[in-house]
Amino acid sequence: MQDSLLKVQGLQVEFNSRRGKAMVLNGVDLEIHQGQTLCLVGESGCGKSMTALALLQLIPSPPGKISGGQVFFHGEDLLRATQERMQEVRGNRISMIFQEPMTSLNPVFSVGDQVAESLRLHAGLDPAAARLQAIEMLKQVGIPAPERRVDEYPHQLSGGMRQRVMIAIALACRPDILIADEPTTALDVTVQAQIFDLLRDLQRERGTAILLITHDMGAVAEMADRVMVMYAGRVIEQGNTAQVLRQAGHPYTRGLINCLPELGSSIHNERTDLAEIAGMVPSIWELSKGCAFRERCTQAMDICAHDVPPMFNMADSSPSAPHMTACWLQADQAPARGHAA
Amino acid sequence: MKEIDQVQGPWREAMHMFMRNRSAIAGIVMLGLVLLVAIAGPWVLGADPFEIRAAPLTPPLSEDAFLGTDYLGRDVLTTLVYGGRATLLVGAIAALLSVTIGITLGAFAGYYGGRVDAILMRITEFFQVLPALLFAMVVVTLFSPSLVTITLAIGVVSWTGTARLTRAEFMKYRNLDFVRAQRSIGASHARIIWRVILPNALPPLIVSATLAIGAAILFEAGLSFLGLGDPNQMSWGLMIGSSRQYIFSCWWAVAFPGTAIFITVLAVSLIGDGLNDALNPKLRER
Amino acid sequence: MGALRYLLSRLLQGLALVLAVVVLNFILVHAAPGDPVETIAGASGGMSEELQAELRKQYGLDKPLPVQLGIYLGRVVTGDLGYSYFFNLPVSNLIAERVPATLLLVLTSVLAAFLIGTTLGVLSARRPNGWLSQMINVMSLVGFAAPVFWMGMLLIILLASVFPIFPVSGMRAIESSGKGWGDVLDVLHHLILPALTLGLVYLAQYSRLSRAAMLDVLGADYIRTARAKGLSDRAVLYKHALRNAVLPVITVLGLQFGNVLAGAIVVETVFNWPGLGRLAFESVLRRDYPTILGVLLFSAVVVVVMNQLTDLCYRLIDPRIKSS
Numbered sequence: 032m033q034d035s036l037l038k039v040q041g042l043q044v045e046f047n048s049r050r051g052k053a054m055v056l057n058g059v060d061l062e063i064h065q066g067q068t069l070c071l072v073g074e075s076g077c078g079k080s081m082t083a084l085a086l087l088q089l090i091p092s093p094p095g096k097i098s099g100g101q102v103f104f105h106g107e108d109l110l111r112a113t114q115e116r117m118q119e120v121r122g123n124r125i126s127m128i129f130q131e132p133m134t135s136l137n138p139v140f141s142v143g144d145q146v147a148e149s150l151r152l153h154a155g156l157d158p159a160a161a162r163l164q165a166i167e168m169l170k171q172v173g174i175p176a177p178e179r180r181v182d183e184y185p186h187q188l189s190g191g192m193r194q195r196v197m198i199a200i201a202l203a204c205r206p207d208i209l210i211a212d213e214p215t216t217a218l219d220v221t222v223q224a225q226i227f228d229l230l231r232d233l234q235r236e237r238g239t240a241i242l243l244i245t246h247d248m249g250a251v252a253e254m255a256d257r258v259m260v261m262y263a264g265r266v267i268e269q270g271n272t273a274q275v276l277r278q279a280g281h282p283y284t285r286g287l288i289n290c291l292p293e294l295g296s297s298i299h300n301e302r303t304d305l306a307e308i309a310g311m312v313p314s315i316w317e318l319s320k321g322c323a324f325r326e327r328c329t330q331a332m333d334i335c336a337h338d339v340p341p342m343f344n345m346a347d348s349s350p351s352a353p354h355m356t357a358c359w360l361q362a363d364q365a366p367a368r369g370h371a372a
Numbered sequence: 373m374k375e376i377d378q379v380q381g382p383w384r385e386a387m388h389m390f391m392r393n394r395s396a397i398a399g400i401v402m403l404g405l406v407l408l409v410a411i412a413g414p415w416v417l418g419a420d421p422f423e424i425r426a427a428p429l430t431p432p433l434s435e436d437a438f439l440g441t442d443y444l445g446r447d448v449l450t451t452l453v454y455g456g457r458a459t460l461l462v463g464a465i466a467a468l469l470s471v472t473i474g475i476t477l478g479a480f481a482g483y484y485g486g487r488v489d490a491i492l493m494r495i496t497e498f499f500q501v502l503p504a505l506l507f508a509m510v511v512v513t514l515f516s517p518s519l520v521t522i523t524l525a526i527g528v529v530s531w532t533g534t535a536r537l538t539r540a541e542f543m544k545y546r547n548l549d550f551v552r553a554q555r556s557i558g559a560s561h562a563r564i565i566w567r568v569i570l571p572n573a574l575p576p577l578i579v580s581a582t583l584a585i586g587a588a589i590l591f592e593a594g595l596s597f598l599g600l601g602d603p604n605q606m607s608w609g610l611m612i613g614s615s616r617q618y619i620f621s622c623w624w625a626v627a628f629p630g631t632a633i634f635i636t637v638l639a640v641s642l643i644g645d646g647l648n649d650a651l652n653p654k655l656r657e658r
Numbered sequence: 659m660g661a662l663r664y665l666l667s668r669l670l671q672g673l674a675l676v677l678a679v680v681v682l683n684f685i686l687v688h689a690a691p692g693d694p695v696e697t698i699a700g701a702s703g704g705m706s707e708e709l710q711a712e713l714r715k716q717y718g719l720d721k722p723l724p725v726q727l728g729i730y731l732g733r734v735v736t737g738d739l740g741y742s743y744f745f746n747l748p749v750s751n752l753i754a755e756r757v758p759a760t761l762l763l764v765l766t767s768v769l770a771a772f773l774i775g776t777t778l779g780v781l782s783a784r785r786p787n788g789w790l791s792q793m794i795n796v797m798s799l800v801g802f803a804a805p806v807f808w809m810g811m812l813l814i815i816l817l818a819s820v821f822p823i824f825p826v827s828g829m830r831a832i833e834s835s836g837k838g839w840g841d842v843l844d845v846l847h848h849l850i851l852p853a854l855t856l857g858l859v860y861l862a863q864y865s866r867l868s869r870a871a872m873l874d875v876l877g878a879d880y881i882r883t884a885r886a887k888g889l890s891d892r893a894v895l896y897k898h899a900l901r902n903a904v905l906p907v908i909t910v911l912g913l914q915f916g917n918v919l920a921g922a923i924v925v926e927t928v929f930n931w932p933g934l935g936r937l938a939f940e941s942v943l944r945r946d947y948p949t950i951l952g953v954l955l956f957s958a959v960v961v962v963v964m965n966q967l968t969d970l971c972y973r974l975i976d977p978r979i980k981s982s
Binding site: 087089114117118119120121122123126127129131134135136137138139140141148149152153184186197200 | 879882884885888975976
């Protein structure tokens with residue numbers, strides 16, 4: 032097994048408000064390896080974005096708080112790091128791009144300035160060198176006529192181009208890991224494909240590991256080496272893309288995969304209703320005992336209402352390609368080591 | 373089956389939020405007191421605030437004058453009680469006038485757009501450029517100061533803020549789908565403006581109206597202070613203005629009426645702030 | 659070229675506004691009950707009919723209104739604002755004499771209020787529930803609710819009588835020579851209380867406004883991006899946030915100039931400050947219409963100019979508008 036680049040254990044994030052305390056993340060474990068793409072999948076509100084923000088400690092701090100866990104990066108626990116150390120890591124060793132390219136760039140600075148800012152901050156380049164490098168970065172992310180665009184302002188660029196600028200900013204200092212939080216959700220479908228292509232190319236060239244957060248199973252199929260499925264603040268399944276898509280262990284995962292309508296299905300077959308997962312994601316303020324998916328699960332058993340299932344190895348799991356699920360349906364398999372619920 | 377919190381309509385929910393806001397409640401209490409004194413006080417006292425009741429420049433807590441007398445010998449307490457009427461009356465009606473003008477102009481400008489908007493905006497700009505206090509002073513002087521002229525003057529120069537706000541709201545709403553739906557079923561423009569859009573645009577306008585009352589009260593006080601108020605009506609500003617030469621010898625004739633103005637406007641502001649918090653969902657989580 | 663045409667059109671719009679103001683006031687003054695000559699006659703204790711007719715002719719009051727308006731406008735364009743009924747001096751001279759004093763007062767108050775207020779507001783946005791923020795809340799309530807003239811008088815009582823640190827009124831000490839460094843210090847000494855009074859109201863407003871603007875900006879997505887880049891809190895606040903937050907404050911600053919003039923009238927009256935505001939007030943009392951019209955015209959021009967300047971400033975700072 033390759034050495035992991037980033038290893039997260041038992042990450043817990045809680046939110047405090049007038050309504051009480053909510054555990055937004057309830058013991059998340061994950062590992063990212065060199066040059067690999069790990070996808071975090073789940074519905075809105077399952078905690079996947081929160082996980083990404085927690086890695087860089089960007090969680091809005093009055094209501095939110097990282098209340099437990101460890102984030103090992105090159106042997107160092109980032110959760111114990113100082114503010115200054117985190118500022119060194121952000122944008123430099125671990126970068127992040129966000130969902131809304133329309134509002135993620137500062138409107139009063141040129142795009143070139145914003146790319147160059149990272150270079151000047153982390154690589155210590157002087158203004159002239161940073162500008163040249165910024166133009167080069169813009170070219171690499173596929174922006175035409177970068178020497179002209181470098182002085183333009185965000186409002187003069189389309190959404191797709193702004194997202195490319197965000198990628199340029201993120202990769203300017205050659206980080207080890209790029210966290211992409213639903214980078215294409217706000218873009219047109221055609222642009223989505225372009226952005227994913229770009230990310231794949233850049234990853235191949237630079238060997239950057241990518242943590243891709245998405246709710247789109249199609250994107251998972253395209254981009255991911257490994258997949259982690261999250262539900263209500265917990266990881267409920269993880270494995271290689273092939274393993275998870277072909278032999279999903281958790282009813283929720285299967286539900287997600289089934290939700291994808293087949294392209295052209297209404298032409299070939301009779302029109303069938305779209306598959307859906309009945310019910311709604313439980314509110315984080317009302318987490319109950321037992322498995323959080325129980326109320327929507329067609330295969331729920333008695334034990335599901337009492338005890339939270341630990342991770343169990345799936346049949347196709349192997350030491351180099353582990354495939355695990357937190358579901359009592361797999362209880363007759365060996366429990367996965369080191370993963371208490 | 374879980375218990376669901378009772379869903380309340382937005383107005384009731386706002387009322388509840390408002391009721392929980394301590395400073396807003398304080399504002400209501402203060403305003404209530406002021407209103408009580410202003411309305412019931414003269415009836416109770418039955419005196420003439422202009423009457424010379426004791427020796428001039430008597431300090432407070434003296435026998436004849438609980439809050440002292442001014443340089444003429446007029447009783448400050450009586451002034452406080454009677455002065456409220458003019459101030460509150462002018463404040464409320466002038467604010468009503470300015471808000472009415474503002475909402476009407478703003479609604480038409482925002483809803484119709486185009487030429488109507490351009491013309492109305494020119495008019496609004498004109499009134500914005502006009503030096504408000506100076507113009508009001510001129511109007512009041514020309515048509516001799518009375519409660520009516522003062523109220524009209526204040527109302528006529530103060531509506532531009534409300535107009536701009538209303539216009540912005542109407543421009544926001546006029547393109548929304550539910551408004552377009554009304555058009556498509558044949559609703560008249562008038563109906564859409566007054567019965568469809570306005571009720572939705574009301575929250576910020578209510579807040580603006582509350583602030584307008586405070587501003588009108590201050591405006592009236594300013595005019596009275598400068599001696600341009602109604603000479604037959606006792607007003608807090610009048611008492612302060614007339615005592616200007618003698619502030620070192622009777623600070624009480626300045627301090628008490630001024631505090632009365634301050635408390636009244638403060639109460640109105642607190643209520644306005646409370647309404648703003650209650651009616652503006654964006655700020656609720658802060 | 660587009661910029662020039664834009665500038666020109668704004669200029670014309672401004673002129674049209676000023677013109678409209680002048681016309682309105684002229685109409686008002688001359689259509690109201692009472693006649694300026696009667697006022698003068700009354701003030702000077704009686705005048706024969708012949709003399710009154712003579713005066714009317716001299717002031718052109720015997721001609722029909724539109725003609726009078728035309729004459730007046732014609733004169734205004736050349737800078738002749740008529741003669742004061744009271745002083746018998748050219749109105750333009752009267753105004754020019756008093757403008758510096760008002761300018762000094764207003765600029766000091768507004769500038770100080772803007773700088774201090776914005777600083778306080780921006781700093782308090784870091785801790786929206788901290789003591790600085792609470793103080794701003796209180797200050798802004800007090801600043802709005804307390805009448806300006808009352809504040810001024812309280813300050814006089816407190817800081818010129820109880821603790822006689824500052825002079826009670828006026829711009830200079832009576833025995834002042836009016837020259838040299840001593841004079842500058844003397845004026846500054848007299849400036850403090852009136853500037854404080856006028857400034858406090860605006861201080862309250864600007865701090866509240868800049869805090870709101872800052873909080874708004876701090877919640878924006880691009881601030882999250884800046885943090886994700888590894889920028890320090892300071893850099894995020896002062897480089898990325900501040901420039902965006904200052905925009906609405908500047909807008910309000912410029913647009914509020916009309917209000918500042920109104921405040922100046924009251925403050926100058928309270929403190930006997932020899933400026934335009936006090937001239938305006940006294941002219942109203944004295945029914946000195948040429949002067950009133952002159953001051954109205956002047957202040958309308960100032961407001962229009964300030965509006966244009968603010969607009970220009972805003973365009974320079976916000977690139978989104980530059981290219982549209």
